[in-house]
Amino acid sequence: MLSRTEHRGVCRLISSVMSGTESHTDREEDYRFLHSMLMEKKLHLLFKIHERLRRFEKRGPVPVQDHAAGLASDLAEELICQCGRDRVKELAALLSKPNFKSLLSVHDAVAQRDFEPSLPPLSDDSLEDDQDSVKIVSLVKTKDPLGATIRRDRATGAIVVARIMRGGAADKSGLIHEGDELKEVNGVSLEHMKPKEILPLLTGSQGEVTFKIVPASTTEEMSSNKKLFMRALFDYDPNDDPAVPCKDAAVAFKRGDVLRVVSMEDDTWWQACRLGDGSTRAGLIPSQQLHERSRVALQRPKRILGPSLSFPAGLRRSFRLGRKSGRDGEAARSKRWSAGLHPRSSIRPPTYKEVIPYHRDPKDRHRLVVLVGPGGVGVDELKRRLLISDPDLFGVTVPYTTRERSRLETEGVDYHFVSVHMFEEDILNHRFVEYGRYKGHYYGTSLDSVHRVMAEGKVCLLDVHPNKIKHVYTSEFKPYVVFVRPPSIEELRITRRRAKFLSDEEDENSARIFTEEDFEDMINSAETIESQCGHLFDKEIVNGDVAVAFRELKVDLENLKEAKVQWIPAKWICSLPTNAQRSVGHSGGWI
Numbered sequence: 038m039l040s041r042t043e044h045r046g047v048c049r050l051i052s053s054v055m056s057g058t059e060s061h062t063d064r065e066e067d068y069r070f071l072h073s074m075l076m077e078k079k080l081h082l083l084f085k086i087h088e089r090l091r092r093f094e095k096r097g098p099v100p101v102q103d104h105a106a107g108l109a110s111d112l113a114e115e116l117i118c119q120c121g122r123d124r125v126k127e128l129a130a131l132l133s134k135p136n137f138k139s140l141l142s143v144h145d146a147v148a149q150r151d152f153e154p155s156l157p158p159l160s161d162d163s164l165e166d167d168q169d170s171v172k173i174v175s176l177v178k179t180k181d182p183l184g185a186t187i188r189r190d191r192a193t194g195a196i197v198v199a200r201i202m203r204g205g206a207a208d209k210s211g212l213i214h215e216g217d218e219l220k221e222v223n224g225v226s227l228e229h230m231k232p233k234e235i236l237p238l239l240t241g242s243q244g245e246v247t248f249k250i251v252p253a254s255t256t257e258e259m260s261s262n263k264k265l266f267m268r269a270l271f272d273y274d275p276n277d278d279p280a281v282p283c284k285d286a287a288v289a290f291k292r293g294d295v296l297r298v299v300s301m302e303d304d305t306w307w308q309a310c311r312l313g314d315g316s317t318r319a320g321l322i323p324s325q326q327l328h329e330r331s332r333v334a335l336q337r338p339k340r341i342l343g344p345s346l347s348f349p350a351g352l353r354r355s356f357r358l359g360r361k362s363g364r365d366g367e368a369a370r371s372k373r374w375s376a377g378l379h380p381r382s383s384i385r386p387p388t389y390k391e392v393i394p395y396h397r398d399p400k401d402r403h404r405l406v407v408l409v410g411p412g413g414v415g416v417d418e419l420k421r422r423l424l425i426s427d428p429d430l431f432g433v434t435v436p437y438t439t440r441e442r443s444r445l446e447t448e449g450v451d452y453h454f455v456s457v458h459m460f461e462e463d464i465l466n467h468r469f470v471e472y473g474r475y476k477g478h479y480y481g482t483s484l485d486s487v488h489r490v491m492a493e494g495k496v497c498l499l500d501v502h503p504n505k506i507k508h509v510y511t512s513e514f515k516p517y518v519v520f521v522r523p524p525s526i527e528e529l530r531i532t533r534r535r536a537k538f539l540s541d542e543e544d545e546n547s548a549r550i551f552t553e554e555d556f557e558d559m560i561n562s563a564e565t566i567e568s569q570c571g572h573l574f575d576k577e578i579v580n581g582d583v584a585v586a587f588r589e590l591k592v593d594l595e596n597l598k599e600a601k602v603q604w605i606p607a608k609w610i611c612s613l614p615t616n617a618q619r620s621v622g623h624s625g626g627w628i
C-alpha cells in the first residue's frame with residue numbers, strides 16, 4: 038500500500054497531469070479513459086516500486102543472502118517433518134510453490150551477479166607479455182560463418198579484422214570491431230600465421246569460439262588507422278626539465294627507446310607509452326616542435342663559443358675495406374681521401390624518428406650490419422673477431438680497385454681488379470657505397486658486393502664513413518647501424534698501451550702506437566659523428582675492453598637474427614606520408 042504522503046504525491050501529480058491535458062482532450066470519453074488509467078492501482082504500485090528502487094540505488098544495497106533458494110528448500114523439508122500447526126503447514130506450502138521458488142532463484146542469480154557473462158579460464162601466461170590491453174571474446178558459432186573478414190597488416194604483421202558484415206554473428210555480438218587485432222583463436226596463437234592458415238581454425242569450429250583481441254585504437258587513431266611508434270633520438274628525464282607541466286605525468290626515456298604515441302593533439306606535449314617498461318599508461322613527452330625549440334635555444338651560445346662542429350682534421354675514418362687479411366696497408370690508408378661530415382648548424386636537432394615493427398621471415402635476407410666509429414676506435418678489430426667467431430654467419434664485401442693485381446693476390450678474394458673505365462662508369466651509375474683514390478688508383482665498395490654477401494645468406498658487415506650510411510639506408514638493405522664509441526681517455530690510455538695503428542699515409546710502414554693527441558682526436562670525432570649521425574644508430578658499443586665489447590656486439594647481432602620484432606624506420610615501408618609527417622609536417626634533415 039502507498040503511504041499517505043506517497044499517495045498525496047501521486048494524486049497531486051495526477052491532478053496536474055489532468056489539468057494539463059484538459060485543453061487537449063476534446064472528448065469526454067478520452068478524458069475518462071485517461072483518468073481511470075491514471076487512477077489505476079497498478080500504476081500507483083509501479084510508482085511506489087520506482088521510488089523504492091531509487092532509494093535503494095542511492096544506498097547501494099548488498100544482498101544479505103545469495104543462496105536463498107537452497108535455504109528455503111531446506112527449511113521447507115524441515116517444516117514438512119514437523120507438520121503440526123496450521124501456520125507451519127501454510128509456510129511449508131508457501132515455500133514449496135513453484136513461483137515462490139522461482140522468485141528466490143531469481144533473487145540468488147541477481148545476488149550472485151549471475152547475469153554477467155562468464156569468461157573462459159585464462160592461461161597464466163596469456164596476458165604476461167602483452168603491452169596492449171587485450172580482451173577475451175567468446176562467441177557461440179553455428180555452422181554459419183561469423184561474418185567477418187581478416188587480413189594481415191603489412192606494416193606490423195598483425196592479423197586484423199578487415200570487415201564486419203552487417204547482421205552476421207560478429208556484428209550482432211557488438212564485441213568485435215573493424216581494426217581489432219586478433220592474437221589468438223581458441224588458444225592458438227596467430228603470430229606468424231597467414232590469413233589462409235587461420236580460416237580453417239574458424240570455419241572448422243562450432244559452438245564456443247574464443248578470441249584474444251587487442252581492441253582497435255580510439256576513434257581519433259582509427260581515423261588514421263595506424264598505430265604510431267617513435268624512436269627517441271635523445272634522452273629525456275622530466276626531473277631535469279623545468280618546463281614540464283607535471284613531472285609525475287611525464288615519461289622518462291633514453292635515446293633508442295621506442296615510444297608508442299597515443300596523442301599528438303597538443304602542439305607542445307604529446308602523450309606516449311614507453312615500450313618495454315610493462316606499463317600501458319600514457320604519459321607526457323615533449324613534442325618534436327617543443328624539443329627542437331628548446332634545443333635550439335640551448336645550443337645558441339654554444340655555437341658562438343663552443344668548438345667547431347665539423348670533423349677534426351685528425352679524423353681518418355672513411356674507408357675500411359672488407360679484405361679478410363691485413364696484409365696490404367694501402368687500402369686502409371686510402372681512407373684519408375674522404376672528406377669529413379659537414380657542419381650541422383643548419384640541421385635540426387634529432388627528436389624522434391617514426392618506426393614500425395618489422396617481423397623478419399626466416400626466409401628473408403639478414404639485415405645489413407653497418408659499423409661506424411672514429412678512426413682507430415677498433416671497428417676493424419671487432420669486425421675481424423666477428424668473422425673468425427662465425428665465418429658461416431658473418432661476411433664482408435670484396436672491394437674494387439683499378440690498380441694492378443700482385444702475384445700474391447686473387448681476383449674476387451682480395452679485390453675485384455677492374456679497369457679505370459669500368460670503375461668510372463660504376464661511379465656514374467651510383468654503384469658505389471663509397472669510393473676514393475689512393476696513390477693514383479681507385480678503391481671502392483660497391484652495392485653489388487654488399488648484395489653478393491647478403492645473397493649468400495650471411496650477415497654482411499659493412500664498415501663505412503658515417504657520411505655514406507645514407508647510400509644503404511634503404512628498405513632493401515634494412516641496415517642495423519652500430520656505433521663503436523671510444524671509452525674515456527683514462528681507459529684508452531690503459532687499454533691501448535700496446536696497440537698500434539696505421540697513421541701516416543705517406544709512409545708504407547706507418548704503424549705506430551697511439552699518442553695522447555690520437556686519443557683526444559678519437560673522442561672528439563666520436564662526439565661529432567654522434568651529433569651528426571646519432572639519429573641513424575640502432576646500437577652503441579663502447580670499446581674499452583675489447584673482449585667485453587666483442588661479446589656484447591656478438592650477442593646483440595645474434596639476438597637481432599632471432600628477434601621477433603625489430604624496429605625499422607617507417608619510411609622504408611610506407612611510401613605515403615607517414616602519420617608523423619602528416620601530423621607534424623615533414624621532419625626534414627633525417628634520411
Ligand SMILES: Nc1ncnc2c1ncn2[C@@H]1O[C@H](COP(=O)(O)OP(=O)(O)OP(=O)(O)O)[C@@H](O)[C@H]1O
Nearest residue numbers: 412413414415416417418532536537538581582583
Ligand atoms: N679495445 C681495444 N683494446 C686494445 N686495443 C684495441 C682495442 N680495439 C682495437 N684495438 C687495437 O687498436 C688498433 C686500431 O684498431 P682498428 O684498426 O680496429 O681501428 P679502426 O676503428 O678500424 O680504425 P682505422 O680505420 O683507423 O684502422 C688495432 O691495433 C687494434 O688491435
